[in-house]
Amino acid sequence: MIQLYSTLSRKKETFQPIEPGKVGIYVCGMTVYDYCHLGHARVLVAFDVITRYFRHRGYDVHYVRNITDVDDKILDRARENGEDFHVLTDRMIEAMHVDEGALGVLRPNEEPRATEYMDEMIDMIRTLVDKGHAYPADNGDVYFAVSTFDDYGKLSRKKLEDLVAGARVEVQEAKASPADFVLWKSAKPGEVSWPSPWGEGRPGWHIECSAMSRSRLGRTFDIHGGGPDLMFPHHENEIAQSECAHEQPFVNYWMHAGAVRVNHEKMSKSLGNFFTIRDILQEHDPEVVRYFLISSHYRSQIDYTPDSLADARSALMKFYQALDGVEPAKDPAETEHDQRFMAAMDDDFNTVEATAVLHAVTAELNRCKKAGETEQSSAMAGVLKRLGGVLGVLEREPASFLQADTGDLNADRIEGLIEERRQAKKNKDFGEADRIRDELLEQGIVLEDSREGTTWRRE
RNA sequence: GGCGCGGUGGCAGAGUGGUCAUGCGACGGACUGCAACUCCGUUUACGCCGGUUCGAUUCCGACCCGCGCCUCCA
Numbered sequence: 235m236i237q238l239y240s241t242l243s244r245k246k247e248t249f250q251p252i253e254p255g256k257v258g259i260y261v262c263g264m265t266v267y268d269y270c271h272l273g274h275a276r277v278l279v280a281f282d283v284i285t286r287y288f289r290h291r292g293y294d295v296h297y298v299r300n301i302t303d304v305d306d307k308i309l310d311r312a313r314e315n316g317e318d319f320h321v322l323t324d325r326m327i328e329a330m331h332v333d334e335g336a337l338g339v340l341r342p343n344e345e346p347r348a349t350e351y352m353d354e355m356i357d358m359i360r361t362l363v364d365k366g367h368a369y370p371a372d373n374g375d376v377y378f379a380v381s382t383f384d385d386y387g388k389l390s391r392k393k394l395e396d397l398v399a400g401a402r403v404e405v406q407e408a409k410a411s412p413a414d415f416v417l418w419k420s421a422k423p424g425e426v427s428w429p430s431p432w433g434e435g436r437p438g439w440h441i442e443c444s445a446m447s448r449s450r451l452g453r454t455f456d457i458h459g460g461g462p463d464l465m466f467p468h469h470e471n472e473i474a475q476s477e478c479a480h481e482q483p484f485v486n487y488w489m490h491a492g493a494v495r496v497n498h499e500k501m502s503k504s505l506g507n508f509f510t511i512r513d514i515l516q517e518h519d520p521e522v523v524r525y526f527l528i529s530s531h532y533r534s535q536i537d538y539t540p541d542s543l544a545d546a547r548s549a550l551m552k553f554y555q556a557l558d559g560v561e562p563a564k565d566p567a568e569t570e571h572d573q574r575f576m577a578a579m580d581d582d583f584n585t586v587e588a589t590a591v592l593h594a595v596t597a598e599l600n601r602c603k604k605a606g607e608t609e610q611s612s613a614m615a616g617v618l619k620r621l622g623g624v625l626g627v628l629e630r631e632p633a634s635f636l637q638a639d640t641g642d643l644n645a646d647r648i649e650g651l652i653e654e655r656r657q658a659k660k661n662k663d664f665g666e667a668d669r670i671r672d673e674l675l676e677q678g679i680v681l682e683d684s685r686e687g688t689t690w691r692r693e
Numbered sequence: 694g695g696c697g698c699g700g701u702g703g704c705a706g707a708g709u710g711g712u713c714a715u716g717c718g719a720c721g722g723a724c725u726g727c728a729a730c731u732c733c734g735u736u737u738a739c740g741c742c743g744g745u746u747c748g749a750u751u752c753c754g755a756c757c758c759g760c761g762c763c764u765c766c767a
Contacts (some may be wrong), residue, residue, distance in 0.1 A: 273766080535761075552716085672726095689730090
């Protein structure tokens with residue numbers, strides 16, 4: 235039984251799928267006007283791990299993650315760049331796929347784009363207008379009337395009175411109430427637009443997720459996820475739209491990832507302190523970044539500091555060193571480690587406890603290797619690969635991690651020096667042997683002698 | 694101001710009403726030509742004050758501190 239924390243109830247609940255053995259999950263993805271940053275990476279990796287684990291547990295997962303490819307920020311950026319907005323969004327979507335691929339994020343089953351669902355959105359807005367939940371305003375916009383939905387605020391636990399009274403809600407004369415939000419924005423001359431019963435315009439941000447999730451997963455589905463800052467207003471508004479249009483529950487479980495901070499400050503677009511995935515991958519192995527992200531619970535806040543990836547690197551180094559030189563068994567028998575791993579992941583996807591299991595397996599693997607128990611070593615390596623695979627790590631050959639990016643000091647040169655050193659050691663010229671080792675160490679190459687010979691890795 | 698989350702050992706970071714987190718680091722030992730890796734062992738925790746309890750880091754209340762959302766943001 236998988237327990238997961240639902241933002242709606244603010245507690246862990248036993249996951250009960252609508253259809254036995256199946257999971258429908260919708261996650262709010264990117265607005266594609268810029269490169270993905272670490273906050274995106276966190277959401278991408280969190281839900282990648284969650285879907286991988288559901289599959290590991292035998293569920294048939296239908297994972298939908300949308301792409302917002304039309305909105306004010308996109309249109310503004312395209313105008314600044316002097317390009318068609320489609321050119322911008324296509325480029326950013328491609329970049330996103332490259333970035334998430336580097337982080338080992340598997341592609342969702344579907345990635346619907348807002349611009350492909352205009353008819354569905356218009357249809358839903360029409361339903362909301364017909365039912366009296368929405369109204370066309372004098373300025374040509376169509377707004378959702380928040381006061382018509384009694385449950386408004388149930389996800390974010392906000393009271394409508396507070397929102398209306400709050401000074402930070404945009405004052406917009408066309409709205410009947412300050413808390414109302416836009417479903418359809420009328421276009422000014424020359425702006426990108428689509429035809430609608432209310433005139434030329436474009437959809438508001440929230441309606442796309444209501445329309446696309448209904449189209450891909452149905453009127454009620456299992457899990458809806460997203461970043462922490464989407465809870466309000468975005469997810470709250472999605473609930474209002476969908477439940478008013480359909481008169482049935484929208485989502486059974488709401489899941490939100492924790493925020494990413496940078497040097498103790500929230501990372502955000504408005505603060506301009508965000509690191510893109512590309513920036514980070516300039517200096518760090520993508521698997522290290524992924525491991526860093528799963529080293530904390532997906533709901534907790536994490537703080538990214540320039541050297542916060544060092545721990546993640548050490549841990550992966552340890553795993554890969556243990557795997558090095560062992561042929562992993564293909565499908566080893568289930569062990570108590572598997573049991574412990576699943577118990578951890580069943581408990582709201584506790585990747586931290588799960589990585590502790592990885593360390594336990596590694597320690598056992600090292601003991602077996604030391605004792606020369608080839609078969610047991612192979613089995614343990616197989617278990618380590620299997621469990622790592624559920625988290626999306628340890629899927630490479632050890633050498634590709636341990637010896638990655640050697641720059642101008644290539645493998646042939648390193649191995650040549652190792653051979654020179656071997657000769658020196660044979661002649662008991664330890665001074666020369668140490669000199670070669672120090673020379674390599676200065677360039678970040680660590681040598682490790684064992685009975686079988688000398689191996690090397692990046693520091 | 695409203696709503697919500699959190700304060701764990703040198704650091705990172707889980708978790709639990711009463712024997713272990715885990716990793717990094719430190720210390721001791723084994724291994725090694727010396728190292729590195731690995732193994733064995735040791736070490737230091739639960740913001741503050743009350744309450745409930747045989748017993749609380751874990752439950753309850755107050756307090757202090759930090760953070761998030763309330764505005765585009767994952």
